[in-house]
Amino acid sequence: MVILMNEDKIVCRxxxxxxKELRDMIADGYTRLDEIKRALRLGMGPCQGDICLEIxxxxxxxxxDKKMEDIKMPSKRPPVAGIKMSELxxxxxxxx
Amino acid sequence: MILLINxxxxxxxxxxxxxxxxxxxxxxxxxxxxxxxxxxLGGQLIKQTHRFFGSKNEQAGTRGIDIxxxxxxxxxxxxxxxxxxxxxxxxxxxxKIVTVSYQNKFRKIRAKRIIIATGxxxxxxxxxxxxxxxxYGAGAIQTLMNLYGILPGKxxxxxxxxxxxxxxxxxxxxxxVEVKAVIEADSEIGGYLVxxxxxxxxxxxxxxxxxxxxxxxxxxxxxxxxxxxxRNWQMIAGTERFIKADTICLAVGLRPLVSLxxxxxxxxxxxxxLGGDVPIRDENLKTTNDQIFVAGDAAGIEEATAAMLExxxxxxxxxxxxxxxxxxxxxxxxxxxxxLRKLRNGPISRNIRKGLSKVRGxxxxxxxxxxxxx
Numbered sequence: 501m502v503i504l505m506n507e508d509k510i511v512c513r514x515x516x517x518x519x520k521e522l523r524d525m526i527a528d529g530y531t532r533l534d535e536i537k538r539a540l541r542l543g544m545g546p547c548q549g550d551i552c553l554e555i556x557x558x559x560x561x562x563x564x565d566k567k568m569e570d571i572k573m574p575s576k577r578p579p580v581a582g583i584k585m586s587e588l589x590x591x592x593x594x595x596x
Numbered sequence: 597m598i599l600l601i602n603x604x605x606x607x608x609x610x611x612x613x614x615x616x617x618x619x620x621x622x623x624x625x626x627x628x629x630x631x632x633x634x635x636x637l638g639g640q641l642i643k644q645t646h647r648f649f650g651s652k653n654e655q656a657g658t659r660g661i662d663i664x665x666x667x668x669x670x671x672x673x674x675x676x677x678x679x680x681x682x683x684x685x686x687x688x689x690x691x692k693i694v695t696v697s698y699q700n701k702f703r704k705i706r707a708k709r710i711i712i713a714t715g716x717x718x719x720x721x722x723x724x725x726x727x728x729x730x731x732y733g734a735g736a737i738q739t740l741m742n743l744y745g746i747l748p749g750k751x752x753x754x755x756x757x758x759x760x761x762x763x764x765x766x767x768x769x770x771x772x773v774e775v776k777a778v779i780e781a782d783s784e785i786g787g788y789l790v791x792x793x794x795x796x797x798x799x800x801x802x803x804x805x806x807x808x809x810x811x812x813x814x815x816x817x818x819x820x821x822x823x824x825x826x827r828n829w830q831m832i833a834g835t836e837r838f839i840k841a842d843t844i845c846l847a848v849g850l851r852p853l854v855s856l857x858x859x860x861x862x863x864x865x866x867x868x869x870l871g872g873d874v875p876i877r878d879e880n881l882k883t884t885n886d887q888i889f890v891a892g893d894a895a896g897i898e899e900a901t902a903a904m905l906e907x908x909x910x911x912x913x914x915x916x917x918x919x920x921x922x923x924x925x926x927x928x929x930x931x932x933x934x935x936l937r938k939l940r941n942g943p944i945s946r947n948i949r950k951g952l953s954k955v956r957g958x959x960x961x962x963x964x965x966x967x968x969x970x
Contacts, residue, residue, distance in 0.1 A: 508724070509722045509723060509724055509726055510727040511722065513720070513727055516727075519722060548855065550851065550853065550855075551717065551718075551719070554719065554851065554872065555720065555722060568866060568868070569866040569963040569965065570965075572966075572968050573873070573965045575858075575966075576856075576858040576859055577687070577859070578686050578687020578688070578689070578695060578859060579686035579687055579697075580685065580686050580855050580856065581633075581684045581686065583686060583697055584700070586700065587697055587701060587702045588702050590701075
């Protein structure tokens, strides 16, 4: 059996990021979600942060003594869900 | 090759709110397109095999799945409504166009008004081994069991005693699954007493003031270690107890799906009582973007009856603004709003009322967690 430390709880399932990785980042001074997103890929998987960003925001609040409503959330950009390249550019073999 | 479609009203999401919104607008004469991600309409209703109660006027005593079927049939009979299933709204752009993935093509839809009824996603919980196979969201369990007839496991631990946790527990019991326990972090049961009584009568223990410390198992769930919490929700060491199970079901709340609203530059407010970030809107569900309305769980987590009323109110107002005027629109809107107020009047809706008071008014600016993007 793989023994996990207490901080090795998965925060972001899409990108397999643990609570320890997140806490280390915050302790290193990455206290904005946008920075953490870029550094860890947190929230960049298929769910686009719908699940993990709240948990990460709460962790920032806890470690930096902020309120949830003061956390600046990362931007939301299209596309909302995954999309095939062929959908975007069209299928050239069938359409001219 | 990008196709552009023009329409009066675009409804994003074909759940309870989206369906009633489309119907109401179409009945006033508007040409409507519904974009739905799943292969059929109905949203969460199609998983709801239990009877509704709450409001007597709004479908009480009817099963969710029957409500969905009734509304779907009504929509199919309206030539004004075009339904795109297995279609995903992908983005909102400055030129007021929505992009949609549909039948392997990327399409653009230009609508005079848009109603965003995208619903919600389930919240996750932090505990050790929370990614072990056998840890499910309550929505997934309902999909497996009630849509596909597949049992998630034999022995389930339910986490969360809100209405979803209680109802899904009962559905699991009906399907012959053993519900080992319901775990609730709060000191009180979250859902209606009538649901809690049902599962207590069958003998399911409800542990209030407890949380999950860890899922136990190597390659799949074999049980969970639960632990008592103090008043500040901190785990009390030494109070752990092990419960054997092959499934852990998380019913710990929902969060509005608001990506498109943020892309559309709608002013948001962080309102925990409504599940998270929700758009500021007026009594007609109009957001701060003049083209866009919101309805249902995307506007704040509530029950389907409220979502259906919100859909109707938004649909009616959207149709009027597009130019489909009707003599009775004002009285009809007033009646719908009154009904919605009545529905939210009880002590159970206290939190909802508190939340709703925060989506209007001027102090919202402080609570907008997306304001830096505007």
